[in-house]
Amino acid sequence: xxDRPANGTAQGSNKPALSLHVPEPKYRPGDEVDFSHIxxxxxxxxxxxxxxxxxxxxxxxxxxxxxxxxxxxxxxxPWDPKLDADTLRQMLHxxxxxxxxxxxxxxxxxxxxxxxxxxxxxxEATSISAAMALASDDMVFPSYRQQxxxxxxxxxxxxxxxxxxxxxxxxxxxxxxxxxxxxxxxSFFSISGNLATQTPQAVGWAMASAIxxxxxxxxxxxxxxxxxxxxxxxxCTFAAVYNAPVIINVVNNQWAISSFSGxxxxxxxxxxxxxxxxGIAGLRxxxxxxxxxxxxxRWAANRARSNSGPTLIEHFTYRAEGHSTSDxxxxxxxxxxxxxxxxxxxxxxxxxHLIELGEWDxxxxxxxxxxxxxxxxxxxxxxxxxxxxxxxxxxxFHTMFEDVFETxxxxxxxxxxxxxxxxxxxxxxGKKP
Amino acid sequence: xxxxxxxxxxxxxxEDTRRLNMIEAINEALAIMLERDPDVIILGEDVGYFGxxxxxxxxxxxxxxxxxxxxxxxxxxxxxGVAVGMGAYGLRPVPEIQFADYIYPGxxxxxxxxxxxxxxxxxxxxxxxxxRSPFGGGIFGGQTHSxxxxxxxxxxxxxxxxxxxxxxxxKGLLISAIEDNDPVIFFEPxxxxxxxxxxxxxxPVEPWKKHRDSQVPEGYYKIPLGKARxxxxxxxxxxxxxxxxxxxxxxxxxxxxxxxxxxxxxxLVPLDIEAIETSVKKTGRCLIIHExxxxxGFGAELSALVTERCxxxxxxxxxxxxxxxxxxxxxxxWAYFPGPVRIGEAIDKIMxx
Numbered sequence: 001x002x003d004r005p006a007n008g009t010a011q012g013s014n015k016p017a018l019s020l021h022v023p024e025p026k027y028r029p030g031d032e033v034d035f036s037h038i039x040x041x042x043x044x045x046x047x048x049x050x051x052x053x054x055x056x057x058x059x060x061x062x063x064x065x066x067x068x069x070x071x072x073x074x075x076x077x078p079w080d081p082k083l084d085a086d087t088l089r090q091m092l093h094x095x096x097x098x099x100x101x102x103x104x105x106x107x108x109x110x111x112x113x114x115x116x117x118x119x120x121x122x123x124e125a126t127s128i129s130a131a132m133a134l135a136s137d138d139m140v141f142p143s144y145r146q147q148x149x150x151x152x153x154x155x156x157x158x159x160x161x162x163x164x165x166x167x168x169x170x171x172x173x174x175x176x177x178x179x180x181x182x183x184x185x186x187s188f189f190s191i192s193g194n195l196a197t198q199t200p201q202a203v204g205w206a207m208a209s210a211i212x213x214x215x216x217x218x219x220x221x222x223x224x225x226x227x228x229x230x231x232x233x234x235x236c237t238f239a240a241v242y243n244a245p246v247i248i249n250v251v252n253n254q255w256a257i258s259s260f261s262g263x264x265x266x267x268x269x270x271x272x273x274x275x276x277x278x279g280i281a282g283l284r285x286x287x288x289x290x291x292x293x294x295x296x297x298r299w300a301a302n303r304a305r306s307n308s309g310p311t312l313i314e315h316f317t318y319r320a321e322g323h324s325t326s327d328x329x330x331x332x333x334x335x336x337x338x339x340x341x342x343x344x345x346x347x348x349x350x351x352x353h354l355i356e357l358g359e360w361d362x363x364x365x366x367x368x369x370x371x372x373x374x375x376x377x378x379x380x381x382x383x384x385x386x387x388x389x390x391x392x393x394x395x396x397f398h399t400m401f402e403d404v405f406e407t408x409x410x411x412x413x414x415x416x417x418x419x420x421x422x423x424x425x426x427x428x429x430g431k432k433p
Numbered sequence: 434x435x436x437x438x439x440x441x442x443x444x445x446x447x448e449d450t451r452r453l454n455m456i457e458a459i460n461e462a463l464a465i466m467l468e469r470d471p472d473v474i475i476l477g478e479d480v481g482y483f484g485x486x487x488x489x490x491x492x493x494x495x496x497x498x499x500x501x502x503x504x505x506x507x508x509x510x511x512x513x514g515v516a517v518g519m520g521a522y523g524l525r526p527v528p529e530i531q532f533a534d535y536i537y538p539g540x541x542x543x544x545x546x547x548x549x550x551x552x553x554x555x556x557x558x559x560x561x562x563x564x565r566s567p568f569g570g571g572i573f574g575g576q577t578h579s580x581x582x583x584x585x586x587x588x589x590x591x592x593x594x595x596x597x598x599x600x601x602x603x604k605g606l607l608i609s610a611i612e613d614n615d616p617v618i619f620f621e622p623x624x625x626x627x628x629x630x631x632x633x634x635x636x637p638v639e640p641w642k643k644h645r646d647s648q649v650p651e652g653y654y655k656i657p658l659g660k661a662r663x664x665x666x667x668x669x670x671x672x673x674x675x676x677x678x679x680x681x682x683x684x685x686x687x688x689x690x691x692x693x694x695x696x697x698x699x700x701l702v703p704l705d706i707e708a709i710e711t712s713v714k715k716t717g718r719c720l721i722i723h724e725x726x727x728x729x730g731f732g733a734e735l736s737a738l739v740t741e742r743c744x745x746x747x748x749x750x751x752x753x754x755x756x757x758x759x760x761x762x763x764x765x766x767w768a769y770f771p772g773p774v775r776i777g778e779a780i781d782k783i784m785x786x
Contacts, residue, residue: 172555182554190554194545200511204518211500234511403552404591406614409703
């Protein structure tokens, strides 16, 4: 038997056996859903500290939920960003556009026009409202579910679809999995499949901006599941150590594929609360409240831009659809979760707010949805002229070997010759694949 | 920038050359690049105020300021990750990983990010960074201060791997690496920071100041990446080697009176295949030497290339002298290290075929 230190209590023999706690989500397929345990705070009740405050002053806000839009569809409290009606309508239009885009691309994948797609349904505010609170040349380091940023920044739909179809119009030359966009022109960093790697990169970009005495800041987005990666810890540490002008957005949509947020630590504390341990300001915001998201992002942007330091924002939201076209959420969660989600739908909430303000109506909304669907359809047809996946209209073979390095070394030139030779064997007499 | 590039040969002694050890040569290369390019940034553990555990960055923070040369948290993932972000902004970061043995926490950022960034973004974003890291054994460094992980990087598309063996090359190659627009892993053989170790560990080590390759020109000069250096011309066999083992190979060949052609590869990717082919086709025999473990080491790639491209010129099988397939041991260092006995026997075997 192992020796145990005597400490005045039993030395172990009478204690219960240790047991491992493995988190389990509240609801599985077939279960009735009751979200009454989620504390939904009163809109407008959260204080708005000075943007240059000490990080520790944000402590109450890391456990609370910053909310602006109430059930009365009106804006409340100090976080109301007081946006004019044109800006609100612009935001609503971006929402409608990304929703129309997601619907069509999802269908495109089911029709075999591409291999893969990921929707952002229910999370539109976390990208679009946040992006609208930034300057257009602030550098964003997104994960794969922030297509709303590209929409908000006016990136052409045709370019997005070219990338999704990996066709000859694809600016990334068919090298990347669909939705792994990149647009330097729109200050939108190249998306990587490796989770959370963008977080220290965003911090490094922000450090570079500070080193050069620039005025631009960086913002990054990461899912709550990916906060478990070591890179997230590195990013927070470096952001705090160098007071980097960066915003770290954690999109807590409750699910990392089939794993609920408990597997990233959500049973014990909030994701926003982690900020405090690093000495970073933390805000926890209703991610389905477009005004609250905008206000929090603007607060953090002002803080970063004035050298007051980084902010971590947890966007509390819900992944309304499956993880991707390769996923069936019905296999691991209750089908009722989405409809019962207590924070509602961001598009619907903004729409009702504008109607409440007398700046919008159902007819105009329906017309906008139709117009967005038509615009996406037209862009799709335009992109299809450049080809769809696997139908031959791709970039030339030699491009596969380009950009590995700035110039091709001998071994890549040899391999390019081999690939081109194989094409001639497979399709003799100049027939195109 | 118009760059004077040296030839592949050892430096000519002129008025502006001085004798430096490898640390001094590296320090000088860093100082020159900090001076020439305001986008060059040095970061890493203990590299700032203290000047690095091997003194490679000594005096640089004092001269160029804390925003150009600074200490970092102990996080290789963070160091490489922020360097990728800095590169995306437009800086030219030169991160240091204190020992190559500790590069693994940064491996995802190197392999998945730095190496792929140009490719995946079709050139929109690049990672023009140079990761400096002391590597190799022969210093009683045990398991985690002796490793030679170059094969992990040569296997990754998009990364260049450079390993100097002399002060002269270290300076010129490091300047080229920093100016290169692709990510470069720059492994510095720490066993030869102060003098060219010959593998005869029971004999005193000669300091660099007495060696012909410690003549280092002042100021800016480059040695091109992807070009090997012929250390010694010979007819009997070709020895392909890099890092510390260049000096071991040279000493062993000299001690045995073998007329070997010794080629210091200097850059593993991209490889100087022309120099290799020309030499092996002349000598008909090829011995590959590295400190790293044998299985799937870079020697396997060299052996395959030589066999594929020089088969009809070979008079003996291509052979490899390497570290054993074990973690690097402490007490049995000289039993592990590919020293004069192992190399000598391999030469005897290859010459008797």
